[in-house]
Amino acid sequence: MTTTGKQLFTTLEADGTLTVAIEDVTFPDPVGNQVLVKMEAAPINPSDLAILTGAADLDNAEYSPGKFVAKMPEPFNTGSKARHGMKLPAGNEGAGTVVAAGDSDMAKALVGQRVACVPGNAYSQYCLADAAMCLPLGDHSAKDGASAFVNPMTALGFAENAKMDKQDAILHTVGASNLGQMLTRICKEDGLGLVNIVRKDSQAELLKNLGSTHVVNSSDDNFMAQLVSAIDDTEAFYGFDPISGGNLVDTVFKAMEQVAVSKMTEYSRYGSNQKKQMFIYGRLDLGQTVLSPSYGFGWVLSGWLLTPFLQQAGMETVGRMRQRVLNNLTTTFASHYKTSVSLEEMLTKEAVTDYRLMKTGEKYLVEPWK
């Protein structure tokens, strides 16, 4: 059997030329525990944009059918040295129907079923995926299942990680994001406190309608006072941030320390002993992360990625998380899309310059057979 179809590739040359283009490719037959999935839908997540567009100058790119060529500015081009000259597939996750399988029983049992999968080349008409990572979707549509992995497992991962670390509350710096809305529902279901930071009144409204009790607006003049009060109420000294660049993490640490110091009975030149922990799980802002020397030494800042977390959490926890996602796919873990595009449409100037903004509530869905 020879399977051919269209697939997206992204290539960054050493001189900073970024080429993203659709090509016709031949897909190898699945072997062992692999399945071949005819892809029906794949979301464009912020984590996909890292190699799809990065910081490229998309306003002055050359666009032609099924292709764009853009320049990657410095320091981002040099920072991407490790991928120079490589032709990379893109698209972490998606959903489709299994059309062929390798020899394993697990793989064969999936033939004919619609599954969510994490192939790493989801912007493609076909993908090879690991049967062990496929989530059978039952009667759910491909659109409902396309985002069943990255955002749901990440949001659940935050809650699981917090519980492992004996925390009763979480802080999230982008409360109104798709992931933030999921996290709001998860925390409510699990009785975890949650401080949601948003940038607009409309986002605050949205989260309050979801039952969020502590929403603070970073655009308000009294943001710091709101933040301190919400941390004091919830004892959220443990938070997640996908922005990275700028000083929001610094501001959060300052607010946490202000709460901790207000409860100290004695002054310490070293600040409070209250452990303050923040995780950076994305790069929505590619600028530098700035930390000021104003919250002592009782703080931890680290990167956070889903795959290492799942490896650390173990099979049993991951199985339980996946089942919970499947059981609540159109409620707790529902994703919403602004629009859907074909592979060719996703490379037009109109589309690229829109989805790379990563605006809240404006996620794109790619339908490779559209």
Added chain:
Amino acid sequence: MTTTGKQLFTTLEADGTLTVAIEDVTFPDPVGNQVLVKMEAAPINPSDLAILTGAADLDNAEYSPGKFVAKMPEPFNTGSKARHGMKLPAGNEGAGTVVAAGDSDMAKALVGQRVACVPGNAYSQYCLADAAMCLPLGDHSAKDGASAFVNPMTALGFAENAKMDKQDAILHTVGASNLGQMLTRICKEDGLGLVNIVRKDSQAELLKNLGSTHVVNSSDDNFMAQLVSAIDDTEAFYGFDPISGGNLVDTVFKAMEQVAVSKMTEYSRYGSNQKKQMFIYGRLDLGQTVLSPSYGFGWVLSGWLLTPFLQQAGMETVGRMRQRVLNNLTTTFASHYKTSVSLEEMLTKEAVTDYRLMKTGEKYLVEPWK
């Protein structure tokens, strides 16, 4: 019994006026497990300077016998809000002779002995100290024992922490410091790899004479290449930094990632999975710590303080560490001083503006009875 003597106090007012002055005080009798120590010598460590001078404008301060009054600039004055109006003692550690004790057997057994102690008000003619924290110095001089706690236990703490975290090597950003020299000797004794960063050829020479095998000079044009090579050799993905402000930690993370990426067989947009960990244990530079988005998500940065580490390490480990310090006080853990000053002399313009520079190899010793 009424004991009176001179003691140093530091007070920062809300308007930014910093007053550091010697006062006559009456010391209460020791009770329970306390001992009264007639202090003979106390070092001025960087950690003492935080409340002794901070970022105060010492060039334009008013100096009078036993006193100086300086202005604390912004943002440091506001950053020190928690101590506004408080009159604080200073001096973490020192050595002296026990002249009185509380009721406990442990305390009474120390009477007449010379001890190292950590009273928090060591810039004083007398101190009350906890007998459990006193280290009997035997025949050692007060000068030899004055710095028996902070630097030795911190350097040993780095090695202990590295072993707890299953590390075979450590990176230290101020290799030639008093503490760095101790760490060099400790790592050699314990078979731990060590990457020492220095700023001058003379410092590199000093460390090589101590047997350090991986010394890199940040003033050299090829610093980054030296650093990458040393990390590659030692696999030191775990380091300690007391500078904090600026981009040295960022540079170290970049070098660690460069080594890790060079060993990867496949490109990952998320960077390497190699865990890269740095601890900030001081504030020699009060500027902002800057992190760039160029080493993926497999990194951890946190504050590190001795006291919480010792609490976490437990009594047995701490006992073993103290014994090791005592056994090697004038060899592995030897401290050297540029000069010694009386309480009054330490508040002169000449002294204050010199020791606040915290130059390598120019530590001051205070002798309260001089």
